[in-house]
Amino acid sequence: MDYIDCHECKVVDIPVGTLGIIGMRGCEEITDRVDNYLTQWRLERHNIQNPDIEVPGYLLDSFKIGTVCPRFGTGEAKGLIKQSIRGHDLYIIADVFNYGVEYTMYGRNVPMSPDDHFQDLKRIIAAAGGKARRITVIMPMLYEGRQHRRTSRESLDCALMLQELTSMGVDNIITFDAHDARVHNAIPLHGFDNIHPTYQFLKAMVNHVDDIAFDKDKLMIISPDEGGMGRCIYYSSILGVDLGMFYKRRDYATIVQGRNPIVAHEFLGSNVEGKDLIIIDDMISSGDSVLDIAAKLKEKKAKRIFICVSFGLFCEGLANFDKAYADGIIDKVFTTNLVYRPEELRQRPWYQEVDMAKYMALIIDKLNYDQSISELLNPAQRIAALMNRVNEKNNKK
Known part of the structure; x- marks a missing residue:
């Protein structure tokens, strides 16, 4: 009209x-x-x-x-x-x-x-x-x-x-x-x-991790479970890097709080040695699963581990993440400001907020x-421009 x-x-x-x-x-x-x-x-x-x-x-x-x-x-x-x-x-x-x-x-x-x-x-x-x-x-x-x-x-x-x-x-x-x-x-x-806040996460990583490189020999995307493969495939495809996945082996004979408990996380993927890894998921609840995965990746000699989740709930507190950071298992946790973040979380050295207000x-x-918001929903062009800026910056070094 x-x-x-x-x-x-x-x-x-x-x-x-x-x-x-x-x-x-x-x-x-x-x-x-x-x-x-x-x-x-x-x-x-x-x-x-x-x-x-x-x-x-x-x-x-x-x-x-x-x-x-x-x-x-x-x-x-x-x-x-x-x-x-x-x-x-x-x-x-x-x-x-x-x-x-x-x-x-x-x-x-x-x-x-x-x-x-x-x-x-x-x-x-x-x-x-x-x-x-x-x-x-x-x-x-x-x-x-x-x-x-x-x-x-x-x-x-x-x-x-x-x-x-x-x-x-x-x-x-x-x-x-x-x-x-x-x-x-x-x-x-x-x-x-x-x-999906894909572009916002990548932009935050570029702004807060100086030497990040979108190179398949230096970077890899990790899905923590089968359910998160869709979003991780998008990251992997648009960045042109490899993808790895964990699957959850559960004890189907036991039910704890309405769920079958996880027995172990098994990794499927190529060699991660010497690479920066980005674990992508929709939320952190207790954080036990993602930290277990990060520890297993460190055992495989991964270089740095970044965790990107849309919603950081941290239902069981921050102590386990503090320990993982102190032990060198994780390097940074990125979450959006779309849900509540207590001040104690914002002050953690391992935490970085991704602003979604704009x-x-x-x-x-x-x-x-x-x-139409189709252009906003598909950030492929903005991500490509971001990658070009990062590559140009890295080439000048």
């Missing part, structure tokens, strides 16, 4: 609706950064391209919409939106794994669980009351994303979550590095975008105009 000024013969795109960004509790930091990018870009674009044309809601000091979920003493809550959102194109950012926020229940401070965060998300959607023109939920790590398929008589929580959100009026769901993107089959008539802002900016 276009707005035409007949006198000036200027044409400017019209957004789907006035842009509104809601950051759920615990997402304030990344929401502020996304908002700053969007306000800056739109002011610059307006001044350069169409300084005389005014599109209502295009230029605002902030696109953030104020919300709150106050709680009663029993822990019950309600959702409240503090301003009108009629006709808005709403983007709700929700980190359901942020355990760093608390609420009071019966006089006790209780950390918010994924269930609590998801309920608050639904409360805000319900508070909108159907008045928004369109609602997009940006949930970087899917709620119940690991419970995506049925292997026995058990619940399908992730599929139910997606169906519940769409039944409440959510039009699109955006997530990053889904554990299994096929869960989209639960809502085939609604928008679902699974975005990428998220670009996606929101495109979608607000109903423009």
Whole structure:
């Protein structure tokens, strides 16, 4: 849809609706950064391209919409939106794994669980009351994303979550590095975008590892299990380096916490001696598996080991990673800022944060105009340009 000024013969795109960004509790930091990018870009674009044309809601000091979920003493809550959102194109950012926020229940401070965060998300959607023109939920790590398929008589929580959100009026769901993107089959008539931060990880490595070389004789990609082969094949193919894989040998006669325990990690791949290795995965939960893999690779005389995961949960603390770093097993752990990272993690010498705020802002900016994000989803050209810069830098040494 276009707005035409007949006198000036200027044409400017019209957004789907006035842009509104809601950051759920615990997402304030990344929401502020996304908002700053969007306000800056739109002011610059307006001044350069169409300084005389005014599109209502295009230029605002902030696109953030104020919300709150106050709680009663029993822990019950309600959702409240503090301003009108009629006709808005709403983007709700929700980190359901942020355990760093608390609420009071019966006089006790209780950390918010994924269930609590998801309920608050639904409360805000319900508070909108159907008045928004369109609602997009940006949930970087899917709620119940690991419970995506049925292997026995058990619940399908992730599929139910997606169906519940769409039944409440959510039009699109955006997530990053889904554990299994096929869960989209639960809502085939609604928008679902699974975005991989491949370029952002490689750019962070280039910026923080001075002598990294994208050379098949010096670098190798490692998949920690069979389920992660898809993302690792992409890295291997686009960088032109070899790929290795571990498979998990499990004890299928035993069940511990609902899962068959891992007996051993077995490696399949070429010689890793003297090479830098990048272990790619979607998340770190306890970290035991990835550290076991790193130790086995060090035994095979790998040079340096870098771990790149989208979501660093560190459910059992940081002590095991501290020890692995001190023992020279790992060199660096890269995770995105899409989920909560406690300050103690950010201060670790082995940790490096990968900023996703600008990428998220670009996606929101495109979608607000109903423009294609295919170019953003496929970073092949940007990765190729990055590799060329690195190779030129290495050749000059």
